[in-house]
Amino acid sequence: MTVEKFPRPFNENYELLGVLGKGGMGYVYKAMQKNLNREVALKVLDASSDKESTERFYMEAQAMKELDHQNLVQVFDFGQQGNQLFISMTFVRGSTLSEVLEHRRRLNFDAIEIIAKQVARGLLYAHSKGIVHRDVKPSNIMITHDNRVYLMDFGISHIQSAERLTLTGMTMGTPEYMSPEQCHGDEVTIGSDIYSLGVILFEMVCGRLPFTGTKPIEIAMKHVQEEPPNPENFRPDMPKGLSKLILKCLKKSVSDRFKNMQEFLDALDIVFAPLHPGEQHHGHDTMSIRNLIKNRPLITNKVTDNVRRLTNKRILVFIFALFPLLILLILALLLSYKPPNTLQEIHSIDIRAAYEEKNIEGGSYKTSNLLDKDLKTAWLLPMPSNTRAPIMILDFDAPTIVTQIGFASGFQKSIDDQFGDRFRIFNKPKTLSLQTKEGFRQTIFLEDIKGVQYPQIKTMETTEIQIFLDDAFISDPSKDLAISEIRILGLLAQ
Structure with a gap:
């Protein structure tokens, strides 16, 4: 080899x-x-x-x-x-949606909205240029540490015929995400991309695919012949209208699906609007969207009619009576508010290390410096002689899905004194092993550069990550190893 x-x-x-x-x-x-x-x-x-x-x-x-x-x-x-x-x-630094789903199965609705809308916007733009993706699937969707979602591999399926399922002589996509017309070998249109995105929505919401099987042909035939299960059977707490939206994407006939990605996005806005009270929706009023909201009560009309029946005196009495209730409602909302469980920087971390603090130059170089968001501070430790012991352990307050870990290697402070550039003086990690509490282990590689770098990692769901030093950039064997910052990005598990 x-x-x-x-x-x-x-x-x-x-x-x-x-x-x-x-x-x-x-x-x-x-x-x-x-x-x-x-x-x-x-x-x-x-x-x-x-x-x-x-x-x-x-x-x-x-x-x-x-x-x-x-x-x-x-x-x-x-x-x-x-x-x-x-x-x-x-070059995108991040994790694929398939990696996130592998460890999380189903996602929080805030994360679902973020991902679905950005993928749909990308497809809307591509469709406007006359390009159909043909292979929309989680492994072709990248999510960065700052919640940017990228869709990859447009049109590549056309030149990968040797690796694709083929029926009636036509090149196909990935069976789990194929539209019925793709399974038939018929013409592929924007409707096929809408169907595939519907499958992904189903998977993010329900934690499973609508159609499964042991063979590609078995899965393909289910897309053609069987109706998908109702998503509400697997996720009863979903926002009103989301199940109908998903099932509309998964209609067997292209004409029964959303006509285009803009129509899909407008429907998505309406479904998720109740999660964002106070925000205005400015979508297009299409027939399919009206169908999704036809049972919504006309609250504004009812309020207007009631107000017209009140005299000025009654209005004042009503306002004064309502005011204390509004105050109580606001307080209740503030007390019950919880941060959204979306892709974000994780702050609830404790760092344990056998060597926690060193004092030199009149300063303290302790583990807490790794989380202070200041590149001019650092944690120093003697070069470890035992590579079997972790140099540090990251503890999370709750189960966490880690999609990225950022490292600022070395001591990045540079001041005008006898030592000058600390980055040049101290040793820096080159190769690290990450091991979860559950025993999953992977190796990452860092570069000898300043700033925060995010090496490629496999997504992990855990409450603890042990970090081992495998190799280092050696400036001076007698000097300490230095790390300025560690940043954890991902999802808080439910």
Whole structure:
């Protein structure tokens, strides 16, 4: 087996820095675009011997390059190097939705709204440019530490025919998320993307897929023949109208689904509006949306009619009587308020370490410095001789889904004195192992750079993470190891 070494050149414009992922037909690398000095994700595929497939690749890559939207991974460049096709794309630090669902199963409704709306906005833009995704699924959705959602891999399914389920000679998507027309091998339209997004909504809400099976063909036939179960059977607490919205996306006939992504977004706004009292909705008043809200009482009309019946004296009496009740209601709301359980920075962390505090230069270099959001402070510890013991343990107040961990390596303070740049003086972590309380372990790699960096990690749900030092950037073997900041990003588990 050949072991790839990094960094190494790919061509005159790109240097490969490491592997981000592997697919059936190639790899996705983290790469440096040398002429622009920027990090990119470089997808490298085997060039097809089929001339038509190669031509289609270039046509679609060019179309994808024209997509410029905040919720779409942008294609910067594409071409062929030897017998390999390559696409240069936005490098996104974060976790895929499939990783989040793997550890969480079903999501909080605030998180569902954030994800669904951003994916839909990205698809709306792509559809306006005449591009249909054809393979919308959780593994093609990236979520960053600041709640930005990216949709990836537009049109790539067309050049991956060898790895896709094929019926009646047509290239298909991923069976669990395919529309009935895809299963039939019929024309794929924006309605197919709407169906796939409906499947994802079902999965985020219910913690399971609408159709499952042991074989791809079995799952595909269920999409064609069977009606999906009612989401309310699995999540009775869902917002009113959300179940109808999901089932409308999953209609067998394209004409029975939402006509476009704007109509879907408008319906989504209405469903989630009760979760955000006081915010105004400015969506389009379409027939399908009126159907979702046709039973909503006309409260404003009732209030207006009642007020007209009151005399000025009665109005004043009513207001004075209502005022104490309003005060009590506001106090009750304030006391019962809980922060939304969405993707966020996690602050409820305690750090335990065998070596907690060092005093030098008249200052204290303790573990609490890791959480103070100040890059000019740091935690120092002697270089550990026992790599089997963790250098620190992160304790969470409650079960937490960790999607990203940010590290500011080294002592990043620089002042005009005899020591100067502390970053240059102290040793810095290079390779760390993370181990959960449940025993899941993974290795992450840091770079010898200033600032907070977010290495690629696999999502973890736990109450404790042990951190082990495997390797370090050594400035001076006699000096301490230094870390300035640790930042935890993710979801609070319910």
